[in-house]
Amino acid sequence: MSRTSPHRASQQHASEPAELSRRGLLRTAGGLTAALALAGSSAALAGTTAGAAPAAFTHPGMLHNAGDINRAKVRVAAGTDPWLSGWKKLTANSHSQSTWTPNPQATIIRGGTGENYGILYNDIAAAYQNALRWAVGGTAANGDTAVRILNAWSSKLTTLTGNADRFLAAGIYGWTFCQAAELMRGHAGFDLAAFQKMMVNVFYPLNNSFLTHHNGACITNYWANWDLCNMASVMAIGILTDNAAKYDQAVTYFKSGAGNGSIAHAVPFLYTDSGGYGLGQWQESGRDQGHTVMGMGQMGAICEMAWNQGDDLYSYDGRRFMKGAQYVAKYNLGQDVPYTTYKWGTGQNCAQMSQTVISAGSRGALRPVWAMLHYHYNRRLHLDDKYISAMYGRVAPEGGGGDFGSTSGGFDQLGFGTLMYAK
Template structure:
């Protein structure tokens, strides 16, 4: 399935009914199906007996070949808004080929000795240099990205700290995998070693959190904790051509017991208004925006593998994004009292009103959603469109509008450059 083609709901089965390309491949079986459907192959590391690598498209996470090529063509001729998005990228200090990595064997997030900014700054530098190479073809930026990725895969063995270690493994796991996906096939990049780092350092924490939730009540952790974990597992599955990990993440999105699964992250739907309440809306808007960005990234990565989660459950995520966008544009939205259990004993908690904390905070999450729903799908999403226009052109990690602390690096960004169509 091309990521550039519209998929109108009124002319095809619903997302719940439509088999994904991966399902069709399984049904058709093996190399013959790959030949019929035009799916590329890649060397796998999972050791599974079935031909799992045939099921994955590369590059196939946040950025596909078609989108990268479109940006390359339009930047070269100076067409807007790609040119403005490109200018945001090249002005970022992380996007410079002179960037020097600072790898550590142990990364700590939460508690004494915290050093995790070293990791997220290097990840964003690798990703931004990889984008410059993919779009402009400059080998110096390819060399910089490879240098950063190889430096970390050679030394990182442990992510630790308090409960925040799970956030580090999730957020930086999916981001790191995306940087590596862009450099797949680049001379000098040790993909095999990088895959092993992702499988041995990041995935075990990801898997443990989804299974155990740090030994807390299943509803104790907010949606973004599950979502970053799910995004990391999905990205690792794609990077490593690991069918089981990919399926683990998608199944949790649809059926998981924690707050990152779709029906828990979006607990209330206001059908007549085309809106749906986000799980963290009563907490604050900064974390609501983070959650929208993480679920959007999850859906975008799955989309490039032929899986329409954007439209799953009658566009439930779209309605939630509309809700968060509308409120952060300064307009009123409905709110249903939200109750949950906290701590290890599920002590009852409740929120009776939406929170205005961090309302209107800028985050580079909206252009990806606007260009998917309004352009790919030809759906009306006025609040998503309005808030995307307000923040355009989007930058990325290290750009001042988003902050200089870890929250400013929660999204890889550059949606205007990468998703405009």
């Protein structure tokens, strides 16, 4: 079936500007000034399409850049909200304590007999949260703990296995683990080379295998999040290891990949509501809202990492992702949205399935995915993000892993967006 709405052309606002490549600005001698001008002026949005990987990667340059870290540091020290409220959410979390003891495993299993992947996602949350406390608060003990967690795992983990869910483990825990390592880059005692080796040898092969072969299944068999987490991991590993080919692999898949995580497949149908807001039906909307909201966090992470390397995927294809996020937010706020029957092929033989109505399962569930999107579209680009903004208001100040339940769904996003993205 066609993955685009038959009415797509008429449903987009004619006045929407093209997506912008920031790299040219960031590479110039006046790159900082130009980047600040870009962040503060919607008039700067006319530009060319993003290209290949940067000539030199920016570090830190994944979910957080140096400006994000400095802003949070200054605002927290001054006791200014909402940063201070976000900081208090972080310091109250049990995972952010410098007393955390890592529990590294040689083998992580997700799916099937002997599952133990909860050990990994808890340690990743602890590594990230301690890294944030060190980066923002400057506390040496937290920095030492983050390093201790990262080194413990890179010296022991050799295998990710299980049933098909092993690909979820490689994707979700691949990109999230890289975030802590990027923050600790250059810290005394951190064995960056060993951590890079682990990511390349243990995580990337599964990421690449899934995006290339989809576990031998029909290309549409797996939901968008399966692609998205593996794309995010490939991008994060590319940045962490300064590998342009891996970074480009993720960007290319985002734009034109055959699976459900590429942008046109993840947001297959476009609409405009009565208020004039562009909406985009999310691929998992007929499944349940928990996984749909998860998609906001996974695709948001890809867009934020790319942004910090000079590529504007947030605005790619007429800001298609923003329309998807507005749609998901509006429905989870309790409002009605349009829905087009979604059809896809399953299994190895592409047996046809369809969903005729949007799912109310987990509707309204709160997860820490909205700050990143709100502060990008509303504060960087000065756009009216009515529904995204309202959803962010419900969860703010954002917490992170450990604040949204003990199961894996509560750890799929690292969180703390209020602290790190408020502008």
